[in-house]
Amino acid sequence: MSTTRVPVRLGERSYDVLIGAGLIAEAGRLIKERLPGANAAIVTDENVAALYLPALKSALEAAAIRIAEIVVPAGEGTKSFAQLQSVVEAVLEARLERGDAIVALGGGVVGDLAGFAAAVTRRGMHLVQVPTNMLAQVDSSVGGKTGINAPQGKNLVGAFHQPALVVADTATLDTLPQREFAAGYAEVVKYGLIDDAAFFAWLEANRDEVFGGGAARTHAIAESVKAKARVVAADEREAGERALLNLGHTFGHALEAAYGFDTARLVHGEAVAVGMVLAHDFSAAEELAPAADSDRVRAHLEAVGLPVSIEAIPGTRPNADTLMHHIAQDKKVSGGRLTFILTRGIGQAFIANDVPADKVRAFLERQAA
Amino acid sequence: MSTTRVPVRLGERSYDVLIGAGLIAEAGRLIKERLPGANAAIVTDENVAALYLPALKSALEAAAIRIAEIVVPAGEGTKSFAQLQSVVEAVLEARLERGDAIVALGGGVVGDLAGFAAAVTRRGMHLVQVPTNMLAQVDSSVGGKTGINAPQGKNLVGAFHQPALVVADTATLDTLPQREFAAGYAEVVKYGLIDDAAFFAWLEANRDEVFGGGAARTHAIAESVKAKARVVAADEREAGERALLNLGHTFGHALEAAYGFDTARLVHGEAVAVGMVLAHDFSAAEELAPAADSDRVRAHLEAVGLPVSIEAIPGTRPNADTLMHHIAQDKKVSGGRLTFILTRGIGQAFIANDVPADKVRAFLERQAA
Numbered sequence: 001m002s003t004t005r006v007p008v009r010l011g012e013r014s015y016d017v018l019i020g021a022g023l024i025a026e027a028g029r030l031i032k033e034r035l036p037g038a039n040a041a042i043v044t045d046e047n048v049a050a051l052y053l054p055a056l057k058s059a060l061e062a063a064a065i066r067i068a069e070i071v072v073p074a075g076e077g078t079k080s081f082a083q084l085q086s087v088v089e090a091v092l093e094a095r096l097e098r099g100d101a102i103v104a105l106g107g108g109v110v111g112d113l114a115g116f117a118a119a120v121t122r123r124g125m126h127l128v129q130v131p132t133n134m135l136a137q138v139d140s141s142v143g144g145k146t147g148i149n150a151p152q153g154k155n156l157v158g159a160f161h162q163p164a165l166v167v168a169d170t171a172t173l174d175t176l177p178q179r180e181f182a183a184g185y186a187e188v189v190k191y192g193l194i195d196d197a198a199f200f201a202w203l204e205a206n207r208d209e210v211f212g213g214g215a216a217r218t219h220a221i222a223e224s225v226k227a228k229a230r231v232v233a234a235d236e237r238e239a240g241e242r243a244l245l246n247l248g249h250t251f252g253h254a255l256e257a258a259y260g261f262d263t264a265r266l267v268h269g270e271a272v273a274v275g276m277v278l279a280h281d282f283s284a285a286e287e288l289a290p291a292a293d294s295d296r297v298r299a300h301l302e303a304v305g306l307p308v309s310i311e312a313i314p315g316t317r318p319n320a321d322t323l324m325h326h327i328a329q330d331k332k333v334s335g336g337r338l339t340f341i342l343t344r345g346i347g348q349a350f351i352a353n354d355v356p357a358d359k360v361r362a363f364l365e366r367q368a369a
Numbered sequence: 370m371s372t373t374r375v376p377v378r379l380g381e382r383s384y385d386v387l388i389g390a391g392l393i394a395e396a397g398r399l400i401k402e403r404l405p406g407a408n409a410a411i412v413t414d415e416n417v418a419a420l421y422l423p424a425l426k427s428a429l430e431a432a433a434i435r436i437a438e439i440v441v442p443a444g445e446g447t448k449s450f451a452q453l454q455s456v457v458e459a460v461l462e463a464r465l466e467r468g469d470a471i472v473a474l475g476g477g478v479v480g481d482l483a484g485f486a487a488a489v490t491r492r493g494m495h496l497v498q499v500p501t502n503m504l505a506q507v508d509s510s511v512g513g514k515t516g517i518n519a520p521q522g523k524n525l526v527g528a529f530h531q532p533a534l535v536v537a538d539t540a541t542l543d544t545l546p547q548r549e550f551a552a553g554y555a556e557v558v559k560y561g562l563i564d565d566a567a568f569f570a571w572l573e574a575n576r577d578e579v580f581g582g583g584a585a586r587t588h589a590i591a592e593s594v595k596a597k598a599r600v601v602a603a604d605e606r607e608a609g610e611r612a613l614l615n616l617g618h619t620f621g622h623a624l625e626a627a628y629g630f631d632t633a634r635l636v637h638g639e640a641v642a643v644g645m646v647l648a649h650d651f652s653a654a655e656e657l658a659p660a661a662d663s664d665r666v667r668a669h670l671e672a673v674g675l676p677v678s679i680e681a682i683p684g685t686r687p688n689a690d691t692l693m694h695h696i697a698q699d700k701k702v703s704g705g706r707l708t709f710i711l712t713r714g715i716g717q718a719f720i721a722n723d724v725p726a727d728k729v730r731a732f733l734e735r736q737a738a
Contacts (some may be wrong), residue, residue: 085450092521121514123527147492152461158492159528
């Protein structure tokens with residue numbers, strides 16, 4: 001079994017992201033190496049528990065790590081104050097201490113919730129991420145953003161809390177539904193669009209291999225984690241360039257909110273796919289980027305089965321007012337001006353701090369027409 | 370008006386504690402100097418709102434700071450997940466952004482709750498502490514510990530989040546009930562007991578003047594803040610010596626929990642007073658410290674009207690089992706061993722990491738007898 005190690009360099013908060021098939025079976029040893037003596041609470045959701053909890057438990061028990069199990073409902077609704085309280089109190093009830101760990105086994109929802117619980121229980125416990133879907137492996141498990149949703153928007157409550165270790169077992173992707181794999185793949189594409197045109201071109205040439213599994217898939221994951229690790233190391237708390245990782249996310253979050261976070265219609269990665277196309281189209285409409293690059297982005301995302309327009313999302317289409325309301329509530333607003341990640345072309349994204357709201361509104365009205 | 374400035378040195382998180390009579394009237398200017406352009410949510414409780422909210426509002430409005438007001442119920446029960454959610458959502462509803470501030474106007478409960486809300490709203494907003502009682506001015510507003518209570522114990526959920534400024538208006542102490550002033554005074558005594566026998570002796574000689582207000586009171590507050598600032602600067606996240614600040618707190622927290630956090634019977638500072646006497650008595654019983662020092666501590670705290678034994682607390686006395694249960698749940702447990710702050714005498718406190726639980730139990734059984 002070959003394991004790829006990607007270090008995230010953050011001084012005393014540095015840690016490794018380990019990527020490889022079958023790594024869950026090694027998790028006990030890997031945790032023990034880094035957190036000797038720590039016991040653990042495994043936080044997972046009902047779906048993931050059925051698939052991987054027995055294997056993870058066995059691995060931790062084999063390393064003599066005492067375990068508490070905390071199973072939460074599956075779905076975005078779990079990123080709530082109520083579930084946060086429930087997880088925190090379960091960890092306390094299990095008498096885990098500051099030096100112990102919360103192990104997040106699952107996708108982005110579990111990772112964000114369990115990570116936030118680790119940040120605030122006893123004012124900070126260790127966190128180990130064991131991401132089991134594509135989106136979590138290439139994005140949400142790395143970089144320390146944790147949190148829950150508020151009625152006013154997604155991820156508006158949370159903490160920066162870096163994991164002590166990320167164990168990305170790529171075998172968990174083998175059984176992932178195609179739709180979910182594609183949603184995670186949208187974030188892989190994002191790294192190419194931000195600052196790596198060559199990686200985007202590689203994805204265009206190798207997408208079938210990446211979706212097929214094996215070495216190409218592992219390469220795509222590792223390149224994504226490296227890209228994210230670079231940005232996070234340069235700007236851990238999003239004072240500046242880390243905001244580039246939000247390419248497609250301002251439009252995307254507004255869409256998720258407008259569709260009531262109904263994952264039957266739109267999951268996060270799909271919203272990001274539509275959002276990235278909108279960011280490229282808006283940039284082209286503002287004559288910042290070539291329209292041909294927009295077309296390439298749209299064609300590539302569409303070819304892997306992702307939605308690339310608002311009308312491709314099932315359900316009642318939100319109007320521009322609704323989307324603008326959600327955009328204004330988004331946390332990437334500063335001093336009343338709109339901040340967007342725009343682009344000068346593939347691999348040339350940039351932070352635009354003063355995008356006029358009326359131009360965005362007019363653009364969205366054209367989308368809805 | 371003379372203002373005493375005590376700097377808390379924490380690198381890029383450094384800030385000032387300003388101490389003086391009438392400072393609330395200056396709060397707008399003081400905040401504006403440090404956080405230019407920031408708007409603010411004032412979080413306060415019903416009692417404090419009636420006394421000081423109008424003055425603080427006027428001061429902020431005079432400095433052209435836009436204000437949202439968030440009033441929570443008074444009392445320890447407010448340090449709950451439900452109130453945290455309520456404050457966070459009110460801040461979001463007021464459309465405050467990352468660069469804006471939460472201003473905590475009140476005692477320790479408001480400061481801990483509002484501080485935690487500032488730590489997690491949008492993954493971190495600015496925090497300004499405006500403490501209005503003795504305990505908050507000499508202890509809880511300084512050092513960045515924020516949080517709420519859990520069914521399993523006090524302050525088990527929270528974050529380290531340093532304020533950008535602390536404005537301690539000593540005029541707010543003039544109308545404080547004697548019992549509440551004395552409770553805060555217990556924490557002042559604590560600083561002498563930890564590592565400053567000369568300060569303890571000064572308090573013995575000047576306690577009437579400190580309780581009377583004026584220069585002696587300001588001196589006692591400033592010395593307390595300096596002592597806390599030194600410890601926090603050396604160990605911000607309580608990896609080591611910051612634990613000395615918990616002198617009296619392990620016994621004290623257990624007592625508060627055993628009395629159901631019923632402040633009619635026992636407020637935090639009173640619990641700390643009893644806890645400090647117990648810590649000195651236990652140290653004397655273990656032949657670590659002279660019994661004469663215990664007697665001095667007891668005499669001084671009793672002279673200012675603080676309880677100095679479990680039997681002095683009104684209500685059904687908890688038995689040793691109940692207290693041991695709460696002590697074991699306390700967060701200062703590590704690897705199953707009990708950690709206590711013990712002493713070799715006045716001004717000579719130390720961290721004892723391996724206190725045998727059976728000795729503590731036997732000691733508590735003697736107290737209950």
